[in-house]
Amino acid sequence: MVLKKLFFLPLFIFSLIATHAIAQVQTISTDSIIRRTIYNKTVNNPPAFEFTAYNKLIITADPDLIEGNIDSVFVTKRSRKIFSRIDSSDCVFKKIISKQHLYVTEKISKFRHSGQILKETILATRMAGFKEPIFEYFSLQLQPFSLYDDTYSLVEKEYPSPISQKGYRQYNYTYAGTVWLENRLVHKITFAPKKKTKTGKLEGILYLDSEKLSIAKAELKVNGLLRIKSNHDFKFDPILKNWFPSQASLLIKKGNSTTPIKIFGETITFEGTNPKLNPEGKKFASDFIEIQSDSKYYEPRFNSYFKLKHPDIAIEINETAIAKKENLWYTYFNDSTDVRSNPTYVSLDSLVEKRKIENKIRIGRKVIKGYYPIGFFDVDLRYLLRYNNYEGFRLGLGGITNDKLSKIFKMEGYYAYGTKDGIFKGYISNALRLNNHTETWLGVSYRDDVAEIANANFEIDKRSFKIYDPRPFNISTFYNHVTWRGFVETKIIPKTESIWQITQSNIIPKFNYQFEHQGQLYTDFRATIVTASLQWNPFSQYMQTPNGKIEIDKKFPKFTFQFSKTLPALWKNSFDFGKVDVRFDYQKKFNSNHKLSFLFEGGYAFGDIPITHVYNHSPNNLTKDKILQRITFAGKDSFETMYFNEFFSNKYAFLELEHQFPKWIISQKIKPVFSLATKYGIGALDNASQHKSIAFKTLEKGYMESGFELNQIYKGLGFVAFYRYGPNHMPHFEDNIALKLSVKIDLGFNN
Structure with missing residues (x-):
């Protein structure tokens, strides 16, 4: 019996070797097929x-x-x-x-x-x-x-x-x-x-x-x-x-x-x-x-x-x-x-x-963008009520005509009143469509209003509709401007939106400030500026409908460019200066519901430029002694620990890196979103001595803050905490901490 088993043992071993060899050949064959398929x-x-x-x-x-x-x-x-x-x-x-x-x-x-x-x-x-x-x-x-x-x-x-x-x-x-x-x-x-x-x-x-x-x-x-x-x-x-x-x-x-x-x-x-x-x-x-x-x-x-x-x-x-x-x-x-x-x-x-569902969808599309249609006129919900430290409560009414009036002509405007400054402001614009496919509009407008100083904004950016926009709540330094504007808005360049405009403004700072130019002190000035602002989304996909062009697949990176320059010899322009601004926006979503965001912004202002038109690095912190006194609402792409009017630059760079984790599902109603964020800024201000009667610092050594965001804890409300460190940290520990509430009830489309 033992001899019989020993006799069959070599056959059994041979069978195992043969089976393994066949499997190995089959594996190699499958691997070869897939590799050749990829190659072909x-x-x-x-x-x-x-x-x-x-x-x-x-x-x-x-x-x-x-x-x-x-x-x-x-x-x-x-x-x-x-x-x-x-x-x-x-x-x-x-x-x-x-x-x-x-x-x-x-x-x-x-x-x-x-x-x-x-x-x-x-x-x-x-x-x-x-x-x-x-x-x-x-x-x-x-x-x-x-x-x-x-x-x-x-x-x-x-x-x-x-x-x-x-x-x-x-x-x-x-x-x-x-x-x-x-x-x-x-x-x-x-x-x-x-x-x-x-x-x-x-x-x-x-x-x-x-x-x-x-x-x-x-x-x-x-x-x-x-x-x-x-x-x-x-x-x-x-x-x-x-x-x-x-x-x-x-x-x-x-x-x-x-x-x-x-x-x-x-x-x-x-x-x-x-x-x-x-x-x-x-x-x-x-x-x-x-x-x-x-x-x-x-x-x-x-x-x-x-x-x-x-x-x-x-x-x-x-x-x-x-x-x-x-x-x-x-x-x-x-x-x-x-x-x-x-x-x-x-x-x-x-x-x-x-059930008039089509009409409800039409209204819903308007409301998402911040409008409510009444006949041929869309009421702009963004103008109804706002607040800031200079104007107090800002009450307004405005809107834009829709297709029921005309598909080739539109009129836009608003009228607002500040309860604290007691002044009425207004805006009126008329535009004519030159081409339907490229959505090219030619227009002219007039505005008499106030604006935040040193705000690095891109003309091409759309103002998204937010039920509550928290950052302007804390701003107190504005300038008044009376501006005539001629403009062309177009999407004629593939995968871009652009604005080409010329403006003529009379500017009066509404705070204690003087600008020295050629031995003379100016408390108000005139600026005639030509601007080209362009948003380029090379990897996005677009759909052309009878109602216009829609970005159907928003892919990153996205690029924004803006160039502006005064025209010294035109309409008694006070100063000669210009600005170059760029933005790089990258977002990556993963199947695991993680999201990585990277934002870079940079700007260079040259010439004799007043403080109203330089860069302030988007501060969002109150000058108060106690942490609890500084609790306000968090902004978007702003430095939460930087005090208002603390730094000014005529050339700057800003970087923000954020990692957003999947929703943390605690219950059916409580699903907070946790994020980690780091922000860095650096800048410099040439000819700082030209700016009189205002105290500020410059950012040659850089500015850093890191923290976390716990957004949408309940009904859009959340909590944000950031810490300031690096060369510009404050001597007292608590002065480097910013605790904020966040509001993420946003019905707009952010690019």
């Missing part, structure tokens, strides 16, 4: 092509999965269950979903790819319930067309592509045999992330042509907070002599999450499954809801090199796209098996019209 990407991805695409997205549920019971709801009082009410919501939901979908939208597009640019022109579209579609929907990054990019964007999140260098390092690949597709031999390879995470990562199956090593089919999925399936089907094209996409499908369902998950710009919510909050395991409607997106690609053409019109626009919607309806939809693209789509359109069209 540029060859297999055609450089120039065009095709027509039809996409249909529905939000629906399977009625067979819903029980539809009428339940009795009980509440517990004094350890006894007492009947409360009848709950028939499941029954009603089942009846509705048996007849129609919850929502449906369709579009027909023309895609053109030239070089590195893929442009979509929407030829026809319709959304259930809306005469004019919600254009922002078309910007949602749900599923990409190409699988050859280094990243794979799925439901507004990016994953490393399995056929990229980064993906090669992050995924495990397994050979699963061969199959035949369209009479061609295809390798079947599965991939999965090497490291598992709770949030879910991309995995799936790749079908790679054995000869071309191009993608013939792909089945991808993510199982995390959402359950997502993304399939791509290809067809072997005899002209291209390679595989080209023929259709794609996307399915989104609720995943594993204890808290609600919001997608589509937070318009759809999947309820969380939290045993503590739902001990009975009751099913919500979102447990059955699924989002389906199906795309089909027709009439591909290859190697027809063409010049794209407006290549800086990723998505363009023709003005006639909204008008194209029945005939185009149902002759070529209609799916006869979907009997619930037509009732969905009929039902939602009448519902939206009855």
Whole structure:
């Protein structure tokens, strides 16, 4: 018996060695296939092509999965269950979903790819319930067309592509045999992330042509907070002599999450499954809801090199796209098996019209930007009430005309009164649109108002609407200016916004100040300044709609440039000076919900320039002895520990680094956001002796502060703490500390 076992031992060892060798060969073969596929990407991805695409997205549920019971709801009082009410919501939901979908939208597009640019022109579209579609929907990054990019964007999140260098390092690949597709031999390879995470990562199956090593089919999925399936089907094209996409499908369902998950710009919510909050395991409607997106690609053409019109626009919607309806939809693209789509359109069209939802959306869009429409006039909510230490309460009324009056002419203005200084201020502007596509406006304006001294502002910056803007609360040094302005606003340069203007101002400082120039002391002066201000977003994506251009994918870095110069010989200009200002803004969001932000600003003012037009480094701290006396509200991109009017510079640099952590979910209502931030500034002031009757310091040695922010603790309120250190720290420890409240109720769009 022992001899028999010894006889079979060599055979057993040989079997193990052979099995290991075969596995090793297979591993090497799989590795080789993936590496060659990555290497051949540029060859297999055609450089120039065009095709027509039809996409249909529905939000629906399977009625067979819903029980539809009428339940009795009980509440517990004094350890006894007492009947409360009848709950028939499941029954009603089942009846509705048996007849129609919850929502449906369709579009027909023309895609053109030239070089590195893929442009979509929407030829026809319709959304259930809306005469004019919600254009922002078309910007949602749900599923990409190409699988050859280094990243794979799925439901507004990016994953490393399995056929990229980064993906090669992050995924495990397994050979699963061969199959035949369209009479061609295809390798079947599965991939999965090497490291598992709770949030879910991309995995799936790749079908790679054995000869071309191009993608013939792909089945991808993510199982995390959402359950997502993304399939791509290809067809072997005899002209291209390679595989080209023929259709794609996307399915989104609720995943594993204890808290609600919001997608589509937070318009759809999947309820969380939290045993503590739902001990009975009751099913919500979102447990059955699924989002389906199906795309089909027709009439591909290859190697027809063409010049794209407006290549800086990723998505363009023709003005006639909204008008194209029945005939185009149902002759070529209609799916006869979907009997619930037509009732969905009929039902939602009448519902939206009855509840005036389109009008509410129109008003909502205006309010987000700080306006409330009344007829042909949009009231500017930013002028209603403000406060600062000089004017006291500033009461005002203003606004701008809208498209109901004219699409080529607009009038803007406001009138305000300060309760403390007792002076009325005003502004009036008229502008004429010269070009619709480039959004070029030519205008002239007049302003009689006050402004903060030494504020390094960019003319191109939009004033975002905030329910409460805290920083002006503490400002007390202003100057009055009466300014005539001629300007051109335009987006004619691709991926930019710019303002070109000439202003003539009479300036009177409203504080004790004198400026010495050529032996003469000035308490007021005149300035005629020409300015060019430009914001450049080279990596962002834009959509052109009948209503204007929209930045649909805000990518970083972003660059801002501004140049201004006085014209000494024009309109009795008092001084000769100029300014050059730059800004570099970079933000990086990670799939782990961490966010890294870096901001650089710099400026150089040259010539004989008064203190009203130099730089103050955005201070935001009161000159008080005690920490508690200095508690005010935190600003944005400001030095929280720097006292007002403490430093002035004619040349400066400012850097800010911030790391924002994911929301800390304490309860359904308390979800604070924790951030760590460091700020550094350096500057200098030439000819400081010219500035009389005002005490200040300069920043040749630099300025540093670091701290943390705990924002949105409850209903937008938060807490901020910063510490001042380095060469300009204060002798007493407590004078270096700034404690602030933060208000993050911001309804505007910050670039």
